[in-house]
Amino acid sequence: MKQSSNGLPRRVRMQWMVGLATLGLAGCGESLESPVSEAGAREPVLTYEAFRAQAWREPDTGIYIVDGDTPVVDEAGLRALYQDYVRGADGEAVGTERAPLIVNRFNGADDQWGYTRQRNIPYCVSTAFGANYNTVVQAMAQAAAAWQQVNVRFQHRGDQDGACNATNNNVVFDVRPVSGQPYLARAFFPYQARATRNVLIDATSFGNTAPWTLTGILRHELGHTLGFRHEHTRPEARTCFEDNNWRALTAYDAASVMHYPQCNGSNRGDLSLTATDVAGAHAAYGPLADASFDTAFYLNNHGDLRNAFGATNWAAAQSHWATGGIHEGRRGAAHFDAPYYLAVHPDLQAAFGPTNYAAARDHWLTAGIAEGRRGSREFDVRYYLDAHPDLRAAFGTNYGAALSHWLNAGLYEGRRASPEFDVGYYLRAHADLMAAFGATNYPAAMDHWIFAGRHEGRRGAP
Numbered sequence: 001m002k003q004s005s006n007g008l009p010r011r012v013r014m015q016w017m018v019g020l021a022t023l024g025l026a027g028c029g030e031s032l033e034s035p036v037s038e039a040g041a042r043e044p045v046l047t048y049e050a051f052r053a054q055a056w057r058e059p060d061t062g063i064y065i066v067d068g069d070t071p072v073v074d075e076a077g078l079r080a081l082y083q084d085y086v087r088g089a090d091g092e093a094v095g096t097e098r099a100p101l102i103v104n105r106f107n108g109a110d111d112q113w114g115y116t117r118q119r120n121i122p123y124c125v126s127t128a129f130g131a132n133y134n135t136v137v138q139a140m141a142q143a144a145a146a147w148q149q150v151n152v153r154f155q156h157r158g159d160q161d162g163a164c165n166a167t168n169n170n171v172v173f174d175v176r177p178v179s180g181q182p183y184l185a186r187a188f189f190p191y192q193a194r195a196t197r198n199v200l201i202d203a204t205s206f207g208n209t210a211p212w213t214l215t216g217i218l219r220h221e222l223g224h225t226l227g228f229r230h231e232h233t234r235p236e237a238r239t240c241f242e243d244n245n246w247r248a249l250t251a252y253d254a255a256s257v258m259h260y261p262q263c264n265g266s267n268r269g270d271l272s273l274t275a276t277d278v279a280g281a282h283a284a285y286g287p288l289a290d291a292s293f294d295t296a297f298y299l300n301n302h303g304d305l306r307n308a309f310g311a312t313n314w315a316a317a318q319s320h321w322a323t324g325g326i327h328e329g330r331r332g333a334a335h336f337d338a339p340y341y342l343a344v345h346p347d348l349q350a351a352f353g354p355t356n357y358a359a360a361r362d363h364w365l366t367a368g369i370a371e372g373r374r375g376s377r378e379f380d381v382r383y384y385l386d387a388h389p390d391l392r393a394a395f396g397t398n399y400g401a402a403l404s405h406w407l408n409a410g411l412y413e414g415r416r417a418s419p420e421f422d423v424g425y426y427l428r429a430h431a432d433l434m435a436a437f438g439a440t441n442y443p444a445a446m447d448h449w450i451f452a453g454r455h456e457g458r459r460g461a462p
């Protein structure tokens with residue numbers, strides 16, 4: 001994130017735009033009032049040497065920082081960016097996309113976390129922040145919460161904070177202090193290797209950054225860590241063009257948390273997610289699980305569907321579930337398994353028959369949850385409340401609230417929810433799974449148990 005140096009500005013000053021790709025195009029560094037008239041007046045295309053000279057190179061990591069806060073890990077990446085800049089400057093390919101939140105592209109594919117990682121993105125916060133450490137911990141948690149409206153989960157690994165550096169492989173990224181940088185903060189994209197997956201916060205972020213807060217700055221940076229690009233690289237911004245290595249997820253949004261206000265953005269307050277940002281993130285990462293169905297779980301664990309529809313075609317997955325999957329008795333969520341539900345509740349089997357899974361699902365939604373019935377081998381709400389006194393104290397016999405807690409928090413905390421399966425035990429007891437998923441990736445361990453481990457005869461509980 002790069003700050004405007006003269007408030008919210010009548011004129012954008014050249015020095016904001018250290019981003020190399022932005023400098024060669026009309027609009028940047030010029031007045032905001034007449035962008036249309038400037039749009040046709042392109043500046044000469046830079047040579048590669050001049051282009052490279054405008055990039056800021058971080059002394060500690062050696063990587064290039066362009067467009068204010070966007071890292072480019074090596075010179076090959078910089079050359080590729082230059083080619084895009086030249087194409088854009090020549091007027092080809094620009095202006096063809098008309099959709100909003102945009103996801104980075106790398107090697108011909110959307111650059112975003114896969115299903116197994118998106119629900120467990122651990123990070124550390126360096127204790128080197130000193131007096132600012134608690135401030136950063138809280139701001140990161142608040143920024144993460146904003147993005148967790150969709151199906152992603154960041155997880156602060158406080159036990160790693162004392163060794164929070166670029167070589168710590170117990171986290172996906174590290175959050176560390178820097179000083180003297182030309183940015184407030186910078187982040188990374190998912191494709192990058194661990195060594196450059198850092199969120200670096202410059203000391204200036206702890207000074208006066210009004211109207212932005214540190215939380216707002218980090219909301220922007222965490223957007224990058226999920227693969228989202230600067231919204232102002234879209235042609236609609238008419239300035240601050242970066243490159244065309246992105247794919248639109250929604251319509252252009254001048255108020256996006258990913259749009260620099262100083263690039264013809266419309267946001268004049270703190271940096272916050274708009275409804276369009278949330279819609280775009282939904283398109284990339286999928287909806288949250290509901291009371292009987294988990295779209296991402298369904299699409300990613302049934303290989304035939306994933307192959308047929310693609311890994312992020314949520315609408316196709318939902319349609320398949322409603323018209324086919326539920327009737328076939330396919331598994332649609334960890335917390336609800338229609339064949340199991342009928343099998344363990346003889347009254348329902350007597351009422352509906354042994355294979356009327358849609359009726360079983362309807363019963364679960366309209367009565368079973370509230371009655372505290374067991375929904376799957378892995379989720380038994382009465383066991384869940386009995387095993388966790390804090391939840392019993394909070395929810396009593398409100399089984400619907402207990403289910404919501406498990407869906408939104410308990411699974412991610414590794415809380416046991418069944419006499420027959422303990423997800424925390426399962427992950428800790430199997431070193432191969434720990435190595436594959438990470439020490440705290442409970443959602444991935446849950447899926448592994450359901451679709452593989454149980455059938456392999458692995459032990460699921462102590």
Ligand SMILES: [Zn+2]
Binds near residue numbers: 221
């Ligand atoms: Zn940025």
